[in-house]
Amino acid sequence: MTYVQDDNTIFVGNKPVMNYVLAVVTQFTSGAQEVSVKARGKAISRAVDTTEIALNRFLQNVEKKSVMTSTELVDTEDGKTNVSSIEIVLSIRQDTA
Amino acid sequence: MTYVQDDNTIFVGNKPVMNYVLAVVTQFTSGAQEVSVKARGKAISRAVDTTEIALNRFLQNVEKKSVMTSTELVDTEDGKTNVSSIEIVLSIRQDTA
Numbered sequence: 001m002t003y004v005q006d007d008n009t010i011f012v013g014n015k016p017v018m019n020y021v022l023a024v025v026t027q028f029t030s031g032a033q034e035v036s037v038k039a040r041g042k043a044i045s046r047a048v049d050t051t052e053i054a055l056n057r058f059l060q061n062v063e064k065k066s067v068m069t070s071t072e073l074v075d076t077e078d079g080k081t082n083v084s085s086i087e088i089v090l091s092i093r094q095d096t097a
Numbered sequence: 098m099t100y101v102q103d104d105n106t107i108f109v110g111n112k113p114v115m116n117y118v119l120a121v122v123t124q125f126t127s128g129a130q131e132v133s134v135k136a137r138g139k140a141i142s143r144a145v146d147t148t149e150i151a152l153n154r155f156l157q158n159v160e161k162k163s164v165m166t167s168t169e170l171v172d173t174e175d176g177k178t179n180v181s182s183i184e185i186v187l188s189i190r191q192d193t194a
Contacts, residue, residue, distance in 0.1 A: 051166065084146045
């Protein structure tokens, strides 16, 4: 999928949340030990939905490792603007690995 | 303001983000050592905006202490449903306190 990078990062945008849940689940079932879910602006809520649904319904042996929020400077038609961002890192539970 | 609880918790909803930024800043200038910013569903993005703006523009001596996401069971007209939530805890920097 186009929104998966080489380093197991999934960028959440405006598609239905289940697309991103599937991307996360696919990464783990393909052998990833850690998956990073990122989003900016209004998509932040969807990124949280993505990880909550993935963990509660599909990935019993995965846990939230960290949740970080920050501000990014983004280029727009009207010049540079600040946008909030989130990064949620999921990883295989160590005690069940 | 109605969205501030006794225990320094601010619930972010659908009002303009600056209302919540002002609420956070007011809590700290009133002597609070720690303020918790909570939101559910689509308001999660606005909660992140609130804390980013408050920290970057107004509160130089405050830092993010923790960011937690979770799922809450909420009653709606159509029965119970799962909603994602976020809690961002801000606190006075210890090295400058």
